[in-house]
Amino acid sequence: MSSRPEFLAPPEIFYDDSEARKYTSSSRIVEIQARLSERALELLALPEDDVPRFLLDIGCGSGLSGETISENGHQWIGLDISASMLNVAVEREVEGDLLLGDMGQGLGFRAGVIDGAISISAVQWLCNADKSSHEPRLRLKAFFGSLYRCLSRGARAVFQVYPESIAQRELILRQALQAGFGGGLVVDYPHSTKKRKEFLVLTCGSVPTSINDGHKEGDSDDDDDDSEEEENGMVCVSDRSRPRKKQRTNKKGKGREWVLRKKEQSRRKGNDVPADSKYTARKRKSRF
Amino acid sequence: MRLITHNMLSCNIKGVTNGFPLKVEAEKVIEKEIDFNPDFLRHMFAKIEWKALVEAARSLGYAELPEDSPDATVIESAADESLLKKLHHALLELHLEEGALVCPETGRKFPVNKGIPNMLLHEDEV
Numbered sequence: 001m002s003s004r005p006e007f008l009a010p011p012e013i014f015y016d017d018s019e020a021r022k023y024t025s026s027s028r029i030v031e032i033q034a035r036l037s038e039r040a041l042e043l044l045a046l047p048e049d050d051v052p053r054f055l056l057d058i059g060c061g062s063g064l065s066g067e068t069i070s071e072n073g074h075q076w077i078g079l080d081i082s083a084s085m086l087n088v089a090v091e092r093e094v095e096g097d098l099l100l101g102d103m104g105q106g107l108g109f110r111a112g113v114i115d116g117a118i119s120i121s122a123v124q125w126l127c128n129a130d131k132s133s134h135e136p137r138l139r140l141k142a143f144f145g146s147l148y149r150c151l152s153r154g155a156r157a158v159f160q161v162y163p164e165s166i167a168q169r170e171l172i173l174r175q176a177l178q179a180g181f182g183g184g185l186v187v188d189y190p191h192s193t194k195k196r197k198e199f200l201v202l203t204c205g206s207v208p209t210s211i212n213d214g215h216k217e218g219d220s221d222d223d224d225d226d227s228e229e230e231e232n233g234m235v236c237v238s239d240r241s242r243p244r245k246k247q248r249t250n251k252k253g254k255g256r257e258w259v260l261r262k263k264e265q266s267r268r269k270g271n272d273v274p275a276d277s278k279y280t281a282r283k284r285k286s287r288f
Numbered sequence: 289m290r291l292i293t294h295n296m297l298s299c300n301i302k303g304v305t306n307g308f309p310l311k312v313e314a315e316k317v318i319e320k321e322i323d324f325n326p327d328f329l330r331h332m333f334a335k336i337e338w339k340a341l342v343e344a345a346r347s348l349g350y351a352e353l354p355e356d357s358p359d360a361t362v363i364e365s366a367a368d369e370s371l372l373k374k375l376h377h378a379l380l381e382l383h384l385e386e387g388a389l390v391c392p393e394t395g396r397k398f399p400v401n402k403g404i405p406n407m408l409l410h411e412d413e414v
Contacts, residue, residue: 052328097293101407105414108300113335133411
């Protein structure tokens with residue numbers, strides 16, 4: 001593969017006006033995109049009850065994949081980083097709403113509102129560090145974390161990706177699983193180098209009954225995303241047995257500040273933690 | 289941008305805990321008719337923040353929605369078609385074409401051009 005666009009320039013620069021137009025006017029690309037989005041929708045496995053769903057198209061570009069979503073009768077929001085591509089989408093009068101945004105900065109959606117997400121040939125862009133501030137691992141983490149949050153329970157996300165190498169595929173998959181997703185890779189035409197297409201199929205807490213009953217709802221003062229994620233997550237972090245490091249203690253103990261910090265950490269994880277009081281971290285009397 | 293998208297969007301700046309709802313500053317609003325689909329509205333109703341929707345619709349110059357969130361049973365039953373029609377109009381037919389979205393916590397403005405909100409963050413906001 002000599003001409004991967006990822007190698008040439010960052011997406012917002014590579015897809016300038018002329019490239020955006022070229023992309024959308026090539027009947028070959030249009031056809032491939034349509035076929036890929038059709039397949040992605042199929043893998044999304046939305047319930048067949050003729051109710052339109054609210055989907056997210058990440059890296060929607062000029063709305064080629066969005067068109068397939070519209071044809072299937074669903075509503076969608078498209079996100080892309082290239083303004084030129086979005087301008088072409090506006091000209092083509094796509095039905096979905098368009099947002100100019102960077103998926104590596106995380107998606108700014110409320111929790112649990114999206115019924116499914118697809119992305120055609122976009123996620124591999126995240127593996128590039130185009131600016132000095134870019135760290136692929138962190139950008140993937142921000143992306144998958146925020147996606148996990150905004151998907152409703154049981155929703156799926158399907159990404160068609162062109163990973164450059166095995167390491168890159170591993171990186172994407174690992175970050176997705178770390179964010180709490182379940183799922184894996186579906187490969188179409190695995191034996192053909194040209195036709196081979198990889199789809200990352202992720203499910204978001206597909207088990208309707210909560211697995212971890214050990215935790216109750218997080219404390220009311222601090223139940224942010226973490227507790228929510230844990231609640232409908234598939235992995236209960238606190239249940240993993242992991243050999244504890246021996247902690248050094250001096251005679252005085254760790255002190256009140258340390259205890260308060262640890263309690264705060266535990267609270268953020270969504271555990272039930274007793275409230276702080278003046279007795280917190282006091283020593284017992286020696287005669288006890 | 290339609291109000292259904294506005295109702296889902298929240299501010300994504302690092303450190304912002306309450307980035308919802310974004311305030312709407314409308315300069316140009318257009319309407320596009322689309323097919324009325326009560327099933328979709330019923331499906332979406334549970335996910336919509338009513339207050340934010342009413343406020344956003346007002347700032348686009350549409351004040352027909354009732355102030356208080358209607359009961360879910362009213363939406364479920366097919367009886368009140370007019371309410372669903374209003375909801376349909378507010379959610380899917382009003383488009384914010386030019387204007388801005390303003391983060392309620394930091395006051396950061398996200399400009400909207402040609403119906404596309406620019407949600408790109410600066411490097412110090414990530």
